[in-house]
Amino acid sequence: MRIACPFCGERENGEFTYLGDASPKRPNFAVDGGESPERVEDAFHDYVYLRDNLAGVMREYWYHGGGCRSWLVAERNTVTHEFVSVTAAPGAGAALAARAGE
Amino acid sequence: MSGYSQSEPLARTAREEANIRTAVTSASQSHRLPGDGMIDRRSPLRFSFDGKAMTGFAGDTLASALVANGVKLVARSFKYHRPRGIVTAGSEEPSALVEMRTGARREPNTRATTQELYDGLIANSQNRWPSLRHDLMSINQLFAPIFVAGFYYKTFMWPAKFWESIYEPMIRRAAGLGKSAELPDPDHYDKAWAHCDVLVVGGGPAGLSAALAAGRAGSRVILVEEDTLLGGRLLGDGGEIDGMDAREWLRSTTRELVSLPNVRIMTRTALFGVYDGGTYAALERVSDNVAMPDRHQVRQRLWRIVARRSVVTAGAIERPIVFPGNDRPGVMMASAVRTYVNRFAALPGKRVALFTNNDDGWRTAEIIQRAGAHIVAVIDPRREVPAQHRRLVDTYDLRVLAGVVSDVKGGVDGVRSIVVTNDRNGQTQRVETDCLAVSGGWNPNVGLSCFHRGKPIWREDIAAFVPGGAPKGMATAGAANGELSLGACLRDGHSAGAKAAAECGAAGKPGEASKADEEGYGIAPLWHVKGKGKAFVDFQHDVTASDVTLAQREGFESVEHLKRYTTLGMATDQGKTSNINGLAIMAEATGRTIPETGTTIYRPPYAPVAIGAIAGHHRDENFHAWRLTPSHHWAAKQGAVFVDTGLWKRAQWYPLAGEKDWLESVSREVLAVRNGVGFCDVSTLGKVDVRGADAGVFLDRVYINAFSSLAVGKARYGLMLREDGIVYDDGTTSRLAEDHYFLTTTTAKAGLVMQHLEFCRQVLFPDLDVQLTSATDQWAQFSIAGPNARKLLQDLVDPSEDLTNEGFPFMGAREVKLRGGVIARLFRISFSGEMAFEISVPARYGAAMAENLMIAGKPYGVTPYGTEALGVMRIEKGHVAGPELNGTTTADDLGLGKMMSKKKDFIGRVMAGREALIAPNRQVVVGVKPTDKARRLRSGAHVVPKGETPGPKTDQGYVTSVCFSPVLDQWIGLGLVERGRERIGEIVRIHDPLRSEDYEAEICSPVFYDPEGVRQRG
């Protein structure tokens, strides 16, 4: 299986590490944000432990550790292993610089 | 591009010719025909089978050479030890398995039909004792009733202890295949990648047409063929293509393919697996055709081929008919008989009988007659001579019998006669023969198209399964696709090749497809002739028709159950000749159709693959890559003992002459540091340069403690949690400039922490202005520790550098200039508890640094120390490491709870506050020392309250790290103990059931040495 890294091109899957579902978002936790501790804890509990296990296309985090060290968000069909798309994480590689117009 | 050439006779000297004539005249090739076939008569080869010397020719397989030498008996069967012969001429061979070579290269279960003959080849039959002709184990046939389907499950159920002592050894001796070598494999195996537009699998008429069409169109083509020669069935069948002899066509097609620079031909290469995204695996037998690989040559090469499109033209396999005695030596597939005659000029029998239920089988009659041998009878249950073979019958006055073969008589040397039964009137007659050619029809090779759980579909007109689709990017063509005539193969292959090339964007013209007859096949299915005597379905696993029907009677009707219960199709041939027959008989027994009965799931590998080929060069010391520290070679010269830590090799200790064991060396190193000075290469720690305006904020979020408040020029110990609140890693991080930190990790977690930090930067906090650079390999880092550390170091740095407590206090961190001008990074940090520095120099200076430390330290008795002494000193100081950072402990468990900032968010903060993670009865780090000072403490031992019986209810933790402390002159340790910090001074029971030890120990502070930390601030 090969994965099309947006920075490096198609590379063999041994260069990548799989992390899992890319849907959960880390709660934006401000220390003095006024949220009740229970709500903060519940939000983190969901973020850390709750995952959907889809048979079909999933958004997943992959890390190109054997290449450009970018974190990628891939849409992959968990039934056929087919990659629908692979994009860079918001802060990956030159993404930040590119966004800043460099 | 391609190194492929069809074998051409070589020029020889007169002397070689004379030698050859001698060899040929002394040869015993009683069944060699006068024609040339595809063998080279000018290259005779000597070989031995079961110790008997014989000869063959270049181009022979071991099987064809045995046929030419008139050998029929080549093996004993798996369970019943029945005499067996050669059944096929290809890789599907179920019976003719031999043990190849000797000594360390001995390899069992080699198919004689695919083993190329070479000069000096040594092969032996297997699974017989004492000899192939007189096999005492054939008495197993008398016990046949216990060897029926499911016998493993039925016979040896009770008592359980008999399994190991009696049943298993007995079965292993009695039933089995060959023995593998018990010595390390002396050969090398390689792995390689290849990339192409169009991969063509199989070099028969369809594959050649596909490769040619795609190659002409301009695609990058790889054609893989498991055989040594291209041609597939053309080599055995001949025929006429485009008005020329098939061999002439083969030569001209091969020439054109070889001339195309975009076509690569790989023979001796068997495709065995289909993986995701157009990746294929193939095994190239590089040196299996010689006695031993050439110097620096590999034995086999595992290819991973990435192809945008593939065309599978893997052909079809002729299937046997199941009838009593169908396993006797001399019963052979009709197509194999043709191959031995046409390709190898070897005659499997002088009086051949033919049993066929289809028109294709009849070709064997013609080829045998033309070769000058005799067809004694053609038995065809269809009761009518096919139109295209009527002239054949007239020309040779063939005896044609309507009916079936209902029994085969003979001995260990094979068939002597067959019984033919007219299935209408029941009349029987006996026909004398020495070879029975059988054709039950053809099974397209659907395996590769089904490896992604594809299901084949049944085609009634050819009574066979054909691909019911294929993995993305794959097409099937030719006989593999159910196109069983030569003309259709050429046409189908061409169009599949042209289509694949067009899909890859090739713009060239694929040319016209070659043409040949599209003759009929006319099969009338015949699976099973009932009668007395064993009728074999799976020759290799000795599964008979009655085993299949017994399985059905006992309720194992699903094909997957049938397979497990009878072991049908589970041998090394994976049922290539038996699976379809087995399920046809099951269909008949259950009254279902064959498609209703269905097939078992197809899985790779298609053909056996040696483990050595999968391992490639990754064996022994090359099992994984090594990482060597910058001072490695220097340390090796000092006689260091090395230990593997992850991929690293680290100096564990440096033994001196006269030291009796490791403990003596390690204790000396510890005392040298505590009383003088020592140094240790700590370059294996992970190092990350963290830069950017938000570097401090970033570190605040990944560590539990604050780093944005760290002053420039200072170092601080930091602890990271996982998001679930458990400790992840620790290390010292220094601030070298306002926007520049230098972070270190543990050796074990270096890669993972880098990955984690990149995740935090790129995914969680992409708005922070921070960049990370892995610098682990860029810096050689040494710990210099002991009361004389500063003095030693002062001699190494530029005189302008102030290393006094005032100029460079404890936890200081800054760049320093060394004598000679090299810029180093210096850190005043201590893992040992002594006054200590860590110094980083560019990695290329690592070895020089070690040398200079030795020179500069000579006046102070400097001592290099290894990871053991490092470990002893960290335990003496109560510093936690891997055994305590074990993936279950919190910061507070480690005694570091006070470090957790309450003023900021950081990874793991919220979840670390969960009830169970802050419970008062958690197991926390404490010191442990046996009350008997002479007692050796062992890690892993359990901690139980004094006077309690050890068990799950009384267990309160365990000892995590131990060492012999030369300073305290006793064994000490760290442990994780329930409510440990409240129990300092308590005597507990240490229970070690693994080592049968039980003793008492005192719970104490984890800091055994210099608890006030005076020395490190020195």
Ligand SMILES: [Zn+2]
């Ligand atoms: Zn990449």
